Amino acid sequence: MVHSLKGACVFGQSGGPTAVINASAYGVIKRALEIPEITHVYGAEYGIKGVLNDRLFDVSKEDPDELKFLLNTPSSVFGSCRYKLAKPEEDDTDFKRILEVFKKHDIRYFFYNGGNDSMDTCNKIGRYLDSVGYECRVIGIPKTIDNDLMLTDHCPGYASSAKYIATSCAEMRKDTAVYDVGTITVVEIMGRHTGWLTAASALARLCGAGPDLIYLPEITFDMDDFLAKVKDIYEKKGNVFIAVSEGIRYADGKFVSEATTSATDGFGHAQLGGLAVILADYIKKYTGAKVRGIEFSLLQRCAAHSASKVDIDEAYKAGVAAIDGAVAGQTRKMVAFKRKDVDGKYNMEVEYVPLDQVANLEKCIPMEWIDESGCDVNDKFIQYALPLIQGGFDIPIENGLPRYANLKKIIAE
Amino acid sequence: MVHSLKGACVFGQSGGPTAVINASAYGVIKRALEIPEITHVYGAEYGIKGVLNDRLFDVSKEDPDELKFLLNTPSSVFGSCRYKLAKPEEDDTDFKRILEVFKKHDIRYFFYNGGNDSMDTCNKIGRYLDSVGYECRVIGIPKTIDNDLMLTDHCPGYASSAKYIATSCAEMRKDTAVYDVGTITVVEIMGRHTGWLTAASALARLCGAGPDLIYLPEITFDMDDFLAKVKDIYEKKGNVFIAVSEGIRYADGKFVSEATTSATDGFGHAQLGGLAVILADYIKKYTGAKVRGIEFSLLQRCAAHSASKVDIDEAYKAGVAAIDGAVAGQTRKMVAFKRKDVDGKYNMEVEYVPLDQVANLEKCIPMEWIDESGCDVNDKFIQYALPLIQGGFDIPIENGLPRYANLKKIIAE
Numbered sequence: 001m002v003h004s005l006k007g008a009c010v011f012g013q014s015g016g017p018t019a020v021i022n023a024s025a026y027g028v029i030k031r032a033l034e035i036p037e038i039t040h041v042y043g044a045e046y047g048i049k050g051v052l053n054d055r056l057f058d059v060s061k062e063d064p065d066e067l068k069f070l071l072n073t074p075s076s077v078f079g080s081c082r083y084k085l086a087k088p089e090e091d092d093t094d095f096k097r098i099l100e101v102f103k104k105h106d107i108r109y110f111f112y113n114g115g116n117d118s119m120d121t122c123n124k125i126g127r128y129l130d131s132v133g134y135e136c137r138v139i140g141i142p143k144t145i146d147n148d149l150m151l152t153d154h155c156p157g158y159a160s161s162a163k164y165i166a167t168s169c170a171e172m173r174k175d176t177a178v179y180d181v182g183t184i185t186v187v188e189i190m191g192r193h194t195g196w197l198t199a200a201s202a203l204a205r206l207c208g209a210g211p212d213l214i215y216l217p218e219i220t221f222d223m224d225d226f227l228a229k230v231k232d233i234y235e236k237k238g239n240v241f242i243a244v245s246e247g248i249r250y251a252d253g254k255f256v257s258e259a260t261t262s263a264t265d266g267f268g269h270a271q272l273g274g275l276a277v278i279l280a281d282y283i284k285k286y287t288g289a290k291v292r293g294i295e296f297s298l299l300q301r302c303a304a305h306s307a308s309k310v311d312i313d314e315a316y317k318a319g320v321a322a323i324d325g326a327v328a329g330q331t332r333k334m335v336a337f338k339r340k341d342v343d344g345k346y347n348m349e350v351e352y353v354p355l356d357q358v359a360n361l362e363k364c365i366p367m368e369w370i371d372e373s374g375c376d377v378n379d380k381f382i383q384y385a386l387p388l389i390q391g392g393f394d395i396p397i398e399n400g401l402p403r404y405a406n407l408k409k410i411i412a413e
Numbered sequence: 414m415v416h417s418l419k420g421a422c423v424f425g426q427s428g429g430p431t432a433v434i435n436a437s438a439y440g441v442i443k444r445a446l447e448i449p450e451i452t453h454v455y456g457a458e459y460g461i462k463g464v465l466n467d468r469l470f471d472v473s474k475e476d477p478d479e480l481k482f483l484l485n486t487p488s489s490v491f492g493s494c495r496y497k498l499a500k501p502e503e504d505d506t507d508f509k510r511i512l513e514v515f516k517k518h519d520i521r522y523f524f525y526n527g528g529n530d531s532m533d534t535c536n537k538i539g540r541y542l543d544s545v546g547y548e549c550r551v552i553g554i555p556k557t558i559d560n561d562l563m564l565t566d567h568c569p570g571y572a573s574s575a576k577y578i579a580t581s582c583a584e585m586r587k588d589t590a591v592y593d594v595g596t597i598t599v600v601e602i603m604g605r606h607t608g609w610l611t612a613a614s615a616l617a618r619l620c621g622a623g624p625d626l627i628y629l630p631e632i633t634f635d636m637d638d639f640l641a642k643v644k645d646i647y648e649k650k651g652n653v654f655i656a657v658s659e660g661i662r663y664a665d666g667k668f669v670s671e672a673t674t675s676a677t678d679g680f681g682h683a684q685l686g687g688l689a690v691i692l693a694d695y696i697k698k699y700t701g702a703k704v705r706g707i708e709f710s711l712l713q714r715c716a717a718h719s720a721s722k723v724d725i726d727e728a729y730k731a732g733v734a735a736i737d738g739a740v741a742g743q744t745r746k747m748v749a750f751k752r753k754d755v756d757g758k759y760n761m762e763v764e765y766v767p768l769d770q771v772a773n774l775e776k777c778i779p780m781e782w783i784d785e786s787g788c789d790v791n792d793k794f795i796q797y798a799l800p801l802i803q804g805g806f807d808i809p810i811e812n813g814l815p816r817y818a819n820l821k822k823i824i825a826e
Contacts, residue, residue, distance in 0.1 A: 017588050046593045075587035166814055167718050174488035175430050175715035180459045206812045208819060294710045302588035305580050305806055306718055308813065390813040393718055393806035399619045400721065400803040401579055404587070406621060
């Protein structure tokens, strides 16, 4: 039987933002404010830095109606950081400070919302607090557009980026096909180590306008083969649309984006333009065609106006589950999603997995979901991703534009 | 009294696509199919090229329910072109061919949907047909995201791009402000000669997240002054967001994007990366800050998923008005919008303006709408643009993605 733990809770957002990280924040906040054992609910300014600096926002001071707009507010409302903690056994300075601040505010619940590195932070804090005998329940909440966290079917944030990528690829494919003059378009999509986001471009085919070729970091990139394939499609169809992950690498392990910046290959400008521009340049020289390189850049991770309803809902639920799990005695765990379809219909259940087994690992697309050609995904990926992007684009609107949460952000004494 | 003119009509789409050009197509098609005098309704494949090649789609063969999806389908459904006709008095080859095809199909109504160049095409065809005594009513339908057509309050297509730009700038501004580490973001927006699209970034402030600086082609660009302003804001706020038109020029008339590509200034790569990358590079060198250059590229003209409701509605009405005007006897006119607010509420009326007075001209942002600093717009612009972007983002959805029109496109005999 788990005993009841009374004290304050602190919630931090970490790493790159997503379209729905604030939906998880809303889940945490709303649920935490309802729990009698939780005496205070704090949001840390700039993630763990807010704890180190003792800059905690007292969210009970916020208007509950205003907080609700967090469901559709992009970016990380309390601020974020990319701050790597040392190993506590090597340097415990930060951990001592964290303990000091936790003691000051009687913090007994710590929730950290982020990706791989953030789960590592969360895990280290949990281990340290246990090692010094300070009772605090520590829960990680998954968040990453990259979708590369282990032990969870998918990560909140991914589906909204996938939906944005699918929608935008469909729109651009339509746009680039209007002239009877051939064009080749290369779209660069985020994902340094895994191809989940780039694979989502395949969903655009459901709009009748998807890419011809999809290049993922899971598959070794070969420039000659790439150029030959592009030229072949160009000669047959006159119009080629290519989705490519920023993380594609040559057989020697070098990123294509980096390898081509060496002064000797005549692409000395490459570090400026990004991979799409580099590949567009190669294609132009090889085919003589009109080629355009496009990078989604930040847009793919912040487009809350086109967020997936499923994603918003699940991100919110992950926040709620973090609170409920901690109150029920879970600690040093990450909230995870397990797919349990009911009567052939998509259904997701929450579970808690050990942070130890999540931190610093990366989940790639299974090889059996990748087409034999090596430059496409198959229906297994579509069946996986399609349920995640459901719903329309209706969001709270003011002045014809998205209505975001406008918080007071009052620092706790 | 205008006499009734019986015959077929042909409709062509020309120039770059917009998010709502197919809404005008739907207006034309739906209304034309209702008019007894109009015997056949044709869509020209690839604009005027479809007339020259006698490639006309018989739209009566389409499913009316499917046609309705054109209201939310981006790009130009019949295909487009950038084909410049000669002056008929200098070379009448194309005009003779057009006349031949018109006679073959008994075409007595010609509708052309496009921007400046397309209105020129439309005007020349109208003049030629009049000069040879072939009775045909010729009407231009405005379309351009650039919003630079004369004699109309605004152009269909502009509002949707403006809404996309405002929404995306707000989202990116939110995203780039999450860390306590300073960043500078430069967003490059379309508009080679006029700043209407770039000015729309100011609307993002209504979401609480707009740009700090806005650079328009209407104002001469000064690099030293620009860098000083950016640095000043960076030092004060730590975070700078800059919206810049692709068409900004130095005092000598040279585009900033071109001028910096000269080999002597060390930016020999510039033609690849675009203006945002060039400016980001200058800023990085000048401030030492983390700088990101982002280009909306095609996304700003094809994002039908975030199209303005007002824009869709007006684009449709412009198509209907083209038919009604022509049937009522108008010819060699362009459909135009006149703003006639009723009780302080936005209201738009359709009128018909002479193509002669529209073709090849460009409308800039009035100088009195630009802030004295030269790097912002004032409330006069906001009052102008805000009514145009109203409505939510709800569109027909299938599989969680936009549902586009899927036409059969059957070529007329």
